[in-house]
Amino acid sequence: MIEDERKLLKRYGIRPRKKLGQNFLIDNRAFEKILETSELTKNDLVIEIGAGTGSLTERIAPLAAKVIAIEIDERLSPLLAERLAQFDNIRIVRGDILKIGLKGLLELPGVKPSTFSAVKVVANLPYYIITPIIINLLQQKPAPNLLVILVQKELAERITAHPGTKSYGAFSIACQYYCIAELICKVEKKAFFPQPQVDSALLKLVVMPHPLVKTRDKDFFFSIVRASFSKRRKTIENALLYHLNWRREQLRERLTKVRIDFRRRPETLSATEFARLADILQES
Incomplete structure (x- = not known):
């Protein structure tokens, strides 16, 4: 699997950029766990942030009604176009999710959120902007129904932490205000190419229709x-x-x-x- 990804990137003359947090997932077991946790149906609209080489995208497409895959690196556009050409339910968008926003994606021509039973974010998020992406998504109105995301293990522990633990802090409360967070499993750094310096974890965030904490302001x-x-x-x-x-x-x-x-x-x-x-x- 790793050789296939390396050869694919080499064929297009692409070297992963550290500044873009490009650590591409290459482990089949991790892919399977992501799909299992996402519980995709043919009535779901899936948003993938950081499509990368399209390895997760092509696994999502047969299970969902529609996939909007956003990728900031223009070098990957021809690779994605070729790899995903067989699917008619994938929309590839080049851009920055923090600038376009979930609202911008849902307002794309031909996308009608009301026709889907759920909007799910399924992604291997770029390390360098994970925190603002998560907060941005949780604060959206309407927010996605579910986030199944790969993040650094330490960050996953912070998001799911309980009071009285070392990892518990302001970010834990910020996330748990909007959703029920569950750390599904650890994903070792060898599951990526190139290997990051730290292990990752798969997170499941079930976004609630109303905040889980009641407060006046x-x-x-x-x-x-x-x-x-x-x-x-x-x-x-x-x-x-x-x-x-x-x-x-x-x-x-x-x-x-x-x-x-x-x-x-x-x-x-x-x-x-x-x-x-x-x-x-x-x-x-």
């Missing part, structure tokens, strides 16, 4: 979360004193009202506790 809630974790080694009280222009006694009173011990560290608070805290801090 989403922006204020996230500002409190970010402020708390910016002083991770401090207590929640001391961390927020850096952020709020309040007296210690005043802040401690609000913490007590929502039953949060002022001596706790931010990483021990659940998203629900942060929501209660943010709401009471907004009260006059």
Whole structure:
């Protein structure tokens, strides 16, 4: 498999670019796990971000109603056109997902999201822009129903982390605010060409129709979360004193009202506790 990918790239005179996060998946077991986790049907619209050499795209196409594969590297356009020519349900788009956006893809001529039962993002995401891509997708209205994505193992652990663990932080809460996150399996670095420096993991993010955390003001809630974790080694009280222009006694009173011990560290608070805290801090 690896030789096939190397020969294909060589034939088109393409060398993987590190700055574009080009580590192409070459492991059949990983491909199978992605497809199994995606649970694709003939009624699904699939968005693939970073089509690369089309090795995942050609596996998705027979299982889905339509595939929109976006690729930023124009050098790969003729390769993708040749490799995927046999499929009439693939639309190849050259561009940057962060500039085009999910909304832009869903508004392409001939694409009618209402005719599909689900919109799913299935992708081996480029390492260098994974975080903004995930947040951008989760904040879309409407958002995709499901994300099945390959990311760095460390990032996958952060996204799925629970309170009180080393990996838990502001990004964990940001993702879990919108979706139910599950780390499906580890994917070793040897499953890619060229090999990255770290292992990856397959993530399944089921996006919920409504946020999983109830709070009065989403922006204020996230500002409190970010402020708390910016002083991770401090207590929640001391961390927020850096952020709020309040007296210690005043802040401690609000913490007590929502039953949060002022001596706790931010990483021990659940998203629900942060929501209660943010709401009471907004009260006059």
